[in-house]
Amino acid sequence: xxxxxxxxxxxxxxxxxxxxxxxxxxxxxxxxxxxxxxxxxxxxxxxxxxxxxxxxxxxxxxxxxxxxxxxxxxxxxxxxxxxxxxxxxxxxxxxxxxxxxxxxxxxxxxxxxxxxxxxxxxxxxxxxxxxxxxxxxxxxxxxxxxxxxxxxxxxxxxxxxxxxxxxxxxxxxxxxxxxxxxxxxxxxxxxxxxxxxxxxxxxxxxxxxxxxxxxxxxxxxxxxxxxxxxxxxxxxxxxxxxxxxxxxxxxxxxxxxxxxxxxxxxxxxxxxxxxxxxxxxxxxxxxxxxxxxxxxxxxxxxxxxxxxxxxxxxxxxxxxx
Amino acid sequence: xxxxxxxxxxxxxxxxxxxxxxxxxxxxxxxxxxxxxxxxxxxxxxxxxxxxxxxxxxxxxxxxxxxxxxxxxxxxxxxxxxxxxxxxxxxxxxxxxxxxxxxxxxxxxxxxxxxxxxxxxxxxxxxxxxxxxxxxxxxxxxxxxxxxxxxxxxxxxxxxxxxxxxxxxxxxxxxxxxxxxxxxxxxxxxxxxxxxxxxxxxxxxxxxxxxxxxxxxxxxxxxxxxxxxxxxxxxxxxxxxxxxxx
Numbered sequence: 001x002x003x004x005x006x007x008x009x010x011x012x013x014x015x016x017x018x019x020x021x022x023x024x025x026x027x028x029x030x031x032x033x034x035x036x037x038x039x040x041x042x043x044x045x046x047x048x049x050x051x052x053x054x055x056x057x058x059x060x061x062x063x064x065x066x067x068x069x070x071x072x073x074x075x076x077x078x079x080x081x082x083x084x085x086x087x088x089x090x091x092x093x094x095x096x097x098x099x100x101x102x103x104x105x106x107x108x109x110x111x112x113x114x115x116x117x118x119x120x121x122x123x124x125x126x127x128x129x130x131x132x133x134x135x136x137x138x139x140x141x142x143x144x145x146x147x148x149x150x151x152x153x154x155x156x157x158x159x160x161x162x163x164x165x166x167x168x169x170x171x172x173x174x175x176x177x178x179x180x181x182x183x184x185x186x187x188x189x190x191x192x193x194x195x196x197x198x199x200x201x202x203x204x205x206x207x208x209x210x211x212x213x214x215x216x217x218x219x220x221x222x223x224x225x226x227x228x229x230x231x232x233x234x235x236x237x238x239x240x241x242x243x244x245x246x247x248x249x250x251x252x253x254x255x256x257x258x259x260x261x262x263x264x265x266x267x268x269x270x271x272x273x274x275x276x277x278x279x280x281x282x283x284x285x286x287x288x289x290x291x292x293x294x295x296x297x298x299x300x301x302x303x304x305x306x307x308x309x310x311x312x313x314x315x316x317x318x319x320x321x
Numbered sequence: 322x323x324x325x326x327x328x329x330x331x332x333x334x335x336x337x338x339x340x341x342x343x344x345x346x347x348x349x350x351x352x353x354x355x356x357x358x359x360x361x362x363x364x365x366x367x368x369x370x371x372x373x374x375x376x377x378x379x380x381x382x383x384x385x386x387x388x389x390x391x392x393x394x395x396x397x398x399x400x401x402x403x404x405x406x407x408x409x410x411x412x413x414x415x416x417x418x419x420x421x422x423x424x425x426x427x428x429x430x431x432x433x434x435x436x437x438x439x440x441x442x443x444x445x446x447x448x449x450x451x452x453x454x455x456x457x458x459x460x461x462x463x464x465x466x467x468x469x470x471x472x473x474x475x476x477x478x479x480x481x482x483x484x485x486x487x488x489x490x491x492x493x494x495x496x497x498x499x500x501x502x503x504x505x506x507x508x509x510x511x512x513x514x515x516x517x518x519x520x521x522x523x524x525x526x527x528x529x530x531x532x533x534x535x536x537x538x539x540x541x542x543x544x545x546x547x548x549x550x551x552x553x554x555x556x557x558x559x560x561x562x563x564x565x566x567x
Contacts, residue, residue, distance in 0.1 A: 171535060174431055184431045186489055203428055248553045248559065252486065252487055255487070276434075278462055
């Protein structure tokens with residue numbers, strides 16, 4: 001009886017204070033204790049940025065969640081049915097509360113609009129935030145276009161963008177390094193402190209390249225050069241998975257990649273380029289995309305067909321903006 | 322019988338029929354396991370395992386007789402269509418593949434390199450019927466786009482590959498001459514009196530686990546990108562290395 005006769009403002013005030021204190025405590029604890037461990041980590045600028053975005057979303061979402069829970073809990077405890085309590089008021093009186101409605105719509109709209117603006121700014125300022133931007137990226141780091149030219153060179157000291165082609169095929173990713181003679185490898189090795197331009201394509205169906213700790217994800221479509229950027233900032237190992245259901249062995253279409261020091265990477269790349277020279281000679285010329293059945297290897301058996309023909313050969317790519 | 326009783330019988334009958342259909346679907350069809358071959362039972366610890374398989378252009382029997390397939394030789398010497406092979410962990414496997422199928426260029430010539438096996442090389446011996454026409458030759462790279470030549474047994478492209486992607490293993494299996502009139506035309510296993518290549522290599526099994534193996538040649542003829550049919554079905558062109566501690 002006592003609760004029902006109280007001024008409703010007191011209830012709101014109590015709930016607000018409770019919500020404010022709990023939100024502050026939970027947000028601070030989350031930011032400092034959980035935040036640094038939220039995936040995908042700190043291996044690249046985009047991964048670090050992804051983590052920060054996740055943390056910001058959590059810090060905003062947690063008070064909303066607490067608000068709902070506190071209201072629910074408070075209602076269940078304070079306004080529960082008990083002996084002698086008045087019958088709940090229904091009908092017209094309980095139907096609307098314009099103040100609450102306006103407040104709720106205003107707050108949630110404000111949050112959503114702010115997040116949309118934040119997300120858009122973040123996407124632009126981080127060169128696509130590790131997502132595939134198609135063959136003509138709208139946002140690219142300086143030097144990305146130059147790195148796609150046939151005469152592009154990458155060394156441990158020239159600080160240029162490293163293009164890496166990701167070739168998806170049922171059911172394995174392989175990688176070509178155009179600035180090292182176009183050799184192909186089962187291993188993804190990247191240099192640290194370097195801008196990387198992933199050029200993702202497919203030889204058959206649609207796959208999706210997901211470098212988990214790299215914070216990079218880009219669909220692999222046949223005959224499409226899907227470009228995604230990131231900058232490595234930490235050495236270590238990353239999981240690589242296909243994130244597009246692509247057939248019977250989709251679940252096992254994974255491997256690992258590593259980020260090594262620039263010197264270690266250069267050593268590996270030059271050694272592999274030399275060791276693979278004979279095999280590289282037999283590969284089709286490096287191109288940004290390939291025609292899956294150009295050599296008749298489309299599931300029909302040859303012979304007497306044209307040689308494997310690439311499209312959009314190295315150097316003819318549209319320059320990244 | 323009253324209308325109500327007939328309705329009750331009808332409902333019960335309907336449920337019984339549905340139950341039977343579900344039992345047939347799940348109990349008999351969907352839960353039917355694939356056959357596997359256990360190479361650990363007859364294996365002496367510390368000794369290598371001999372694993373012998375065939376690749377055939379058409380299995381010749383079963384629900385899909387025209388599908389391309391692997392068959393495996395069991396420890397008792399008989400051949401079986403089974404693509405799950407139980408192997409001891411951390412053990413050298415000497416693999417012999419009798420390759421009976423024709424082929425062509427690889428979609429990705431990268432898989433023309435022998436990778437992930439001992440010395441990154443395989444030994445290939447070619448036969449026209451029972452007559453040895455080439456090898457044994459140590460091969461680390463096959464040019465699947467090479468111009469066909471009757472005098473060069475390794476110029477017929479690649480028929481299939483044996484690959485365990487998660488272990489980095491990939492071995493191209495040179496094709497037999499697609500124009501030959503002496504290709505295998507019987508149900509698997511194929512006899513050694515028809516054209517074939519014998520490919521031998523070794524690799525070491527890792528720790529316990531299930532490692533899928535597959536073919537990188539889009540050999541599922543008539544299916545999208547050649548990766549359907551036998552290429553996309555366990556027991557035909559893909560399966561598991563079931564590696565266990567002995």
